[in-house]
Every structure is written in C-alpha cells, then in structure tokens.
Amino acid sequence: MGRLVAIIAAVLVAVLLSSILIVNEGEKAIVSRFGKILKDEGVTRIYEPGLHIKLPMIDKIKFLDSRIQTMDGAADRFVTSEKKDLMVDSYVKWRIFDYEKYYLSTGGGIKATAESLLQRKINNDLRTEFGRRTIKEIVSGSRDELQQDALVNAAESAADLGIEVVDVRVKQINLPANVSSSIYQRMRAERTAVAKEHRAQGMEQSEIIRAKTDASVTIQIADAERKALEVKGEGDAQSAKIYADAYSKDAEFYSFLRSLEAYKASFADGSNVMILEPDSEFFKYMNSSQGK
Incomplete structure (x- = not known):
C-alpha cells in the first residue's frame, strides 16, 4: 500500500512539474493544442516571461526570441x-x-x-x-x-x-573581383603614363637648368679671364712705364744693372760654357779700368 502511494505521489509530482511552463526573460511563447494555436476571443495567446500552466503531454510550446x-x-x-x-x-x-x-x-x-x-x-x-x-x-x-x-x-x-x-x-x-582587377590595371596604366610624363618633364627641366648653369659658368669664367688679362695688361704697362722712367733718368746705370743681371744668370751655374771674344760688348763693364 505504501509503495502504491509513493508511485501515485511521484506521478502527481511529475504531472504537476510537466504542467508548469517557464518563459525566460527575452522570450515569449506560443502554445498549440491538438495542432491549433491557443487563442483568447480570437486573439493568439502569447505567454509573457514568467510561470504559466499548460496541459502536460498535450500542449506543445514554441519559444520565440523577443529581442532585436x-x-x-x-x-x-x-x-x-x-x-x-x-x-x-x-x-x-x-x-x-x-x-x-x-x-x-x-x-x-x-x-x-x-x-x-x-x-x-x-x-x-x-x-x-x-x-x-x-x-x-x-x-x-x-x-x-x-x-x-x-x-x-x-x-x-x-x-x-x-x-x-x-x-x-x-x-x-x-x-566584383574581375571588374576591380581591370579597373586597377587601367588606373595603374594611367598612373604609369602620368609618372612617365612627369619624369620626361623633369628631365627636360633638368637639361634646361644644366644648360643655363653651364652658360652662366662659361660667361663668368670668360669675364674673369678678361678681367685678369686687363689687370695683367695694366700691370705690364705700369711695369714698362716704371722701367722707361728709370731708364730715362740714368740710362747708363740702367744698362749696368741689366748687365749685372745677365752676369748673374750666365755664371750662376759653373757648368755653363760661353765662347765670346774678350772685347765683346758683353764684358764692357768688366774690362773698364776705371770701374765705370
């Protein structure tokens, strides 16, 4: 008898538990009974989150996510x-x-x-x-x-x-991949053409700048050489004038100095050999008995 009561109690507990419908937060449920959705006065019965009662083994539950x-x-x-x-x-x-x-x-x-x-x-x-x-x-x-x-x-x-x-x-x-590839190739060709054009323009400008620089350098060198020649010419003229003035003041002394420079240049190297007549004009100051 006690065993039968325990079995009946267990069955009742199982039935009670299976008749409880738990709808979680964020969900709603629809119950169908014998293939038809339960309605209240023609409106579908929607079970909100919480505890509800259903017929065990008969009602079928469909949980629907109510979240976005x-x-x-x-x-x-x-x-x-x-x-x-x-x-x-x-x-x-x-x-x-x-x-x-x-x-x-x-x-x-x-x-x-x-x-x-x-x-x-x-x-x-x-x-x-x-x-x-x-x-x-x-x-x-x-x-x-x-x-x-x-x-x-x-x-x-x-x-x-x-x-x-x-x-x-x-x-x-x-x-699309095939279109992207063709567009990329076309853009690359266009960019390459632009790059070549810019490079050609750069080379052209480089040649122009180099030519202008070379011309400027040539002109500057020519001007410098011209000025150097002018300065040298002025120096030579002043030197000639100084020599001329000195010669005009004492021609004999100037001739004597020139002869001394000639003696120094001729006898500086002892290996030089000169063949001259003793009464040559070259030795006129060395042969003067008065020392003039």
Whole structure:
C-alpha cells in the first residue's frame, strides 16, 4: 500500500512539474493544442516571461526570441542605374512584432526560415534602391538616403512575416573581383603614363637648368679671364712705364744693372760654357779700368 502511494505521489509530482511552463526573460511563447494555436476571443495567446500552466503531454510550446536580432548575410551583387555591378555587404536589425503571423509564415516560428524570407525581401528592396542610383551617387554621399529608403521599403515588405525591421545598414560596397582587377590595371596604366610624363618633364627641366648653369659658368669664367688679362695688361704697362722712367733718368746705370743681371744668370751655374771674344760688348763693364 505504501509503495502504491509513493508511485501515485511521484506521478502527481511529475504531472504537476510537466504542467508548469517557464518563459525566460527575452522570450515569449506560443502554445498549440491538438495542432491549433491557443487563442483568447480570437486573439493568439502569447505567454509573457514568467510561470504559466499548460496541459502536460498535450500542449506543445514554441519559444520565440523577443529581442532585436541581427541578420548579417553574405555579400550580394546589385546593379546600378548605369548597369554597373557592385558587391554589397549589408546587415539588418529586426524583431518579432506579430507572433501569430510570424509563427504561421515561418513554418512554426523557425528562425532560419524567417531570415531566409527576410533576406530575399531586403535584397529586393536594396536592389531597387541601387538600381535608381549611379555609382557616384552611392559612394559620394547618398548612402544614408539609400539606407533610409531601403528601411522604409523593408518595413512594409516584412510586415506580412510579422517582423519589424529596425534598421538596414550597408557595411561595404565593392566592385566584383574581375571588374576591380581591370579597373586597377587601367588606373595603374594611367598612373604609369602620368609618372612617365612627369619624369620626361623633369628631365627636360633638368637639361634646361644644366644648360643655363653651364652658360652662366662659361660667361663668368670668360669675364674673369678678361678681367685678369686687363689687370695683367695694366700691370705690364705700369711695369714698362716704371722701367722707361728709370731708364730715362740714368740710362747708363740702367744698362749696368741689366748687365749685372745677365752676369748673374750666365755664371750662376759653373757648368755653363760661353765662347765670346774678350772685347765683346758683353764684358764692357768688366774690362773698364776705371770701374765705370
């Protein structure tokens, strides 16, 4: 008897525990019974965070995240108004606002299904906005306007999923790899051509500066040589004048000094041999008995 009571008590405890529904903070729950969602006067019953009672083994619980979600998918290709391809990487902030509609439209509240459907809608909205703009408009300042327009459109298109789109952001815009490569090659060729042009202009300017410098140096050297010749000529003229003045004052003394210089230059080296007549004019001062 005691054993039966224990079994019955255990069963009752198990039933009691299984009838308790705990909804955590940041979640909400939908209960379906016999395949139908529980409703109160036609409105889906949404279980808020806290403790609730359910029928064990009969009620099926689906917990739904009520917090803001971030959907960050892979980059997708979009076409601008000039028919140019762009690779756009974006993300979306969203949350559930109509839990019944969300539950029914996503196959029982499956998040992966919800994000797949939402991604298609967001891409379609972004594709529309990119198709209205040129690359210059997208890159040079209208991105905020593009994101705002995409947000408005996404909010409308996602409403039938029971989803509220909080924000749509474009993280990065790139050209496709093959287009980027061709553009890079073209830009490199253009920069190379500009560099060659600048280098040629630099060489031309260098030659001009070098030619001007060489001409200036040549002119300066010529002026210096001319001035040196003028100074030398003036010196020679003054020297000749001094000699002429000295000679005119005492011609005999000047002739005597010149003879002494000639004797010094001739007899300085003892190895010199001179063949002259004794009565030569060269020895006229050495042969004078008066010492004149």
